[in-house]
Amino acid sequence: MDLGLKGKVALVAAASDGLGKASALALAREGARVAICGRRKEMVDDAAADIRRQTGADLLAVQADVAQAADVTRFVEETRKKFGTVHVLVNNAGGPPTGDILTLSDDDWERGFRLTMMSTVRLTRAVLPMMMAQRWGRVVTITSFVARQPLNELILSAAMRPGIHALTKILSNLHAPQNITVNAVAPGNILTKRQENLNAERAKKKGVPLDQYWAEVAKEIPSARFGRPEEVGNVVAFLASEQASYINGVSLLVDGGLTKAAP
Numbered sequence: 001m002d003l004g005l006k007g008k009v010a011l012v013a014a015a016s017d018g019l020g021k022a023s024a025l026a027l028a029r030e031g032a033r034v035a036i037c038g039r040r041k042e043m044v045d046d047a048a049a050d051i052r053r054q055t056g057a058d059l060l061a062v063q064a065d066v067a068q069a070a071d072v073t074r075f076v077e078e079t080r081k082k083f084g085t086v087h088v089l090v091n092n093a094g095g096p097p098t099g100d101i102l103t104l105s106d107d108d109w110e111r112g113f114r115l116t117m118m119s120t121v122r123l124t125r126a127v128l129p130m131m132m133a134q135r136w137g138r139v140v141t142i143t144s145f146v147a148r149q150p151l152n153e154l155i156l157s158a159a160m161r162p163g164i165h166a167l168t169k170i171l172s173n174l175h176a177p178q179n180i181t182v183n184a185v186a187p188g189n190i191l192t193k194r195q196e197n198l199n200a201e202r203a204k205k206k207g208v209p210l211d212q213y214w215a216e217v218a219k220e221i222p223s224a225r226f227g228r229p230e231e232v233g234n235v236v237a238f239l240a241s242e243q244a245s246y247i248n249g250v251s252l253l254v255d256g257g258l259t260k261a262a263p
Contacts, residue, residue, distance in 0.1 A: 004242025006031030010088035011079050013066045016043035018192040019142050020092040022233030028057035035079040037064040066093050066119035076126040086127040088240040091120045091141035095194050096156035112156040137180035138240040145188045149259045165251045172249030181248040183239045188255025190227040223256030
């Protein structure tokens with residue numbers, strides 16, 4: 001299937017590794033020109049070089065922290081200067097810290113809000129005028145299954161992700177007449193460094209070997225395995241495509257059936 005992304009410009013946030021990089025790679029394979037950012041220059045440059053080697057795509061790598069307003073502005077502006085516009089935005093950010101209501105400080109909550117919610121707001125607000133002017137755009141936000149099935153230790157993430165899903169729905173209503181779709185992808189347990197760190201913490205608290213803990217968690221997933229980053233990236237690329245033009249305002253679970261809530 002031709003996804004109709006050849007020559008389109010995609011801006012992918014927090015794409016040095018994990019789900020962001022997998023999304024950038026999937027878009028590049030479809031012929032998109034891709035701008036990526038990451039907090040660490042060496043990591044984002046390495047990610048861009050790897051994607052170029054695999055796809056031959058035209059890439060822009062920018063050192064930027066999406067939790068910082070000035071960095072978001074600079075990332076979008078450098079993308080616009082190089083490619084002229086933005087057709088596809090992939091909102092993504094690292095997960096906020098774990099903890100509970102008693103241990104997480106006001107600063108933790110405020111940092112989590114800037115990282116999780118405001119990065120999405122700022123990036124979307126920055127690119128929407130370009131999409132409106134060209135009457136074509138795709139906004140895809142990577143969230144988490146905890147928006148539908150909260151986990152106790154992920155209180156920051158679980159408290160903020162539903163708000164992003166609500167924002168997704170509102171923007172999809174407002175901008176559909178301009179041929180702009182706005183959707184979210186909610187991954188489950190995916191084989192990323194974030195998942196590795198979470199599982200290491202949980203295994204330690206539970207007092208079980210790490211391998212045993214991984215096996216126990218996998219058994220709870222109907223698909224009986226953890227997802228791969230590219231499986232999320234491929235969904236992102238499809239939602240960003242011309243072929244997905246009638247999918248709008250959805251929060252799509254990519255979790256192997258893990259979430260118990262009805263779809």
